[in-house]
Amino acid sequence: MTIRKVYDCAPGCPVESTLQIIAGKWKSVIIYHLIQDHISHFGTLQRQIPACSRRMLALQLQELIADQIIVKTIDPATPLKTTYQLSAFGKTLTPVIMAMATWGSTYNQHQTADDSHQSKR
């Protein structure tokens, strides 16, 4: 278990504080899916975020759990089944993630609308 690296930033900067929590490569995406599904499983998340490897998904979940954003419940049935859901604290991130989601979807429309001069990507 590696010690968490830190944005050793200007002490007060609130944006950096938020980044501290959600800056992981897939964290905000994971949170986004948990906001929508309320409860989910490892395999479900993997299917929803195919570009994130199993290893990465596990690591990101670990950190989110350590930060109290996500709660993990183990159902020791066979085959093993676990559930993930946002904690009450994690749910306070909803406005942040949803702001990202709304911006992203209008951005997507904008991109497909006038990709005439947006050759890249």
Added chain:
Amino acid sequence: MTIRKVYDCAPGCPVESTLQIIAGKWKSVIIYHLIQDHISHFGTLQRQIPACSRRMLALQLQELIADQIIVKTIDPATPLKTTYQLSAFGKTLTPVIMAMATWGSTYNQHQTADDSHQSKR
């Protein structure tokens, strides 16, 4: 100039689209400061984000300019003076960044309030 790496994600996910733009290690912080100051300079940003090296700052600015978020203006005086400001498109990110900022500041208060059981960090 390296080609930009891409979140080759599920095609539609809006959060991943947003990350595509603001996921750089310091990008959202830079945008945040530009939202507040409206116009700024290289050295000013460096002083505001001391944990970000000069090289990193330059790289992040490059990408933000390439993504049309930021506009750079060069004033060829001596000594050289450049200005950075958000583009109209960049300003559309304001809700996202400000959501992060507000979450971060309440998080900061929460942290300092009950750091009794939050020994780490």
Added chain:
DNA sequence: CTGAATCCCTTAAGATACTG
């Protein structure tokens, strides 16, 4: 199915030195 551990290559990013 849900992970943790190892191996190993790729990328990120600090330090330093140099240009306009």
Added chain:
DNA sequence: CAGTATCTTAAGGGATTCAG
């Protein structure tokens, strides 16, 4: 002041294998 170039080290992250 505002960057760029190079070099080196540390961290990120995929593939595979093992465990509960």
